[in-house]
Amino acid sequence: MKIFIYHTPELTPIDIVPECAIAVDVLRATSTMATVLAAGGEAVQVFSDLDQLMTVSEQWPSEKRLRAGERGGAKVAGFELGNSPLDCTAELVAGRRLFISTTNGTRALKRIQNAPIVLAAALINRASVVKFLLEKQPETVWIVGSGWEGSYSLEDTVCAGAIAHSIWQQTNCSLTEISGNDEVIGAIALYSQWQNDLLGLLHQASHGQRLLGLECLEDLKYCSQIDTLDILPIQQEPGVLKSQNK
Numbered sequence: 001m002k003i004f005i006y007h008t009p010e011l012t013p014i015d016i017v018p019e020c021a022i023a024v025d026v027l028r029a030t031s032t033m034a035t036v037l038a039a040g041g042e043a044v045q046v047f048s049d050l051d052q053l054m055t056v057s058e059q060w061p062s063e064k065r066l067r068a069g070e071r072g073g074a075k076v077a078g079f080e081l082g083n084s085p086l087d088c089t090a091e092l093v094a095g096r097r098l099f100i101s102t103t104n105g106t107r108a109l110k111r112i113q114n115a116p117i118v119l120a121a122a123l124i125n126r127a128s129v130v131k132f133l134l135e136k137q138p139e140t141v142w143i144v145g146s147g148w149e150g151s152y153s154l155e156d157t158v159c160a161g162a163i164a165h166s167i168w169q170q171t172n173c174s175l176t177e178i179s180g181n182d183e184v185i186g187a188i189a190l191y192s193q194w195q196n197d198l199l200g201l202l203h204q205a206s207h208g209q210r211l212l213g214l215e216c217l218e219d220l221k222y223c224s225q226i227d228t229l230d231i232l233p234i235q236q237e238p239g240v241l242k243s244q245n246k
């Protein structure tokens with residue numbers, strides 16, 4: 001297995017696809033998606049465009065859908081949910097499809113949606129993603145950070161590093177054998193440095209500071225946990241992710 005890390009959707013190649021592509025948006029889109037599916041959501045359907053989200057979700061029975069999204073961190077007017085995983089309780093989401101559009105995470109998923117296998121990863125479901133990769137053994141894996149409007153984000157890179165670090169530790173491969181680009185070495189080093197204080201790292205991150213400004217400390221705490229949800233969001237059709245085995 002060769003792992004490649006791309007820090008943003010914009011840095012991700014467009015003319016080829018890997019066997020498996022993984023979108024990461026620790027703050028907060030993929031953390032929210034994993035939470036919704038773990039709480040019994042039927043599926044998560046992602047949109048980069050709000051008008052398209054409205055058009056498609058209108059065709060879904062109202063009692064079976066939830067609209068979620070943020071712009072500038074704030075909930076989109078008229079939507080039931082913003083982008084906080086803490087709002088995605090089982091009472092609210094069970095059996096319903098989440099139609100979601102966020103600033104960065106949904107763009108990353110759209111960018112990789114043509115790969116044969118597409119996953120959504122966050123720190124909270126890192127172990128489930130790693131387990132799948134070790135069982136499936138895809139030849140090439142891309143881990144794509146969502147970043148922030150085209151620029152680097154610390155929290156997505158540390159999560160990519162956490163995935164690569166775990167694969168490296170659980171195989172007999174050398175670092176050179178698993179790393180497809182230099183970003184993998186850098187991400188593993190970042191994770192190794194901060195693995196015992198991931199919340200501290202999120203406090204340092206510009207996105208973490210933005211969310212703290214929006215009074216979202218509890219979101220930071222939740223998203224900084226590692227391996228807490230046994231859930232694998234996997235794409236079933238372009239833009240639609242379900243829990244594996246559903």
Ligand SMILES: O=C(O)[C@H](CS(=O)(=O)O)OP(=O)(O)O
Nearest residue numbers: 028029072073102103104105
């Ligand atoms: O909702 C989020 O955390 C961000 C937007 S902001 O940084 O809060 O303004 O969106 P995401 O697509 O999850 O990075």
Ligand SMILES: [Mg+2]
Nearest residue numbers: 025027028104
């Ligand atoms: Mg983000």
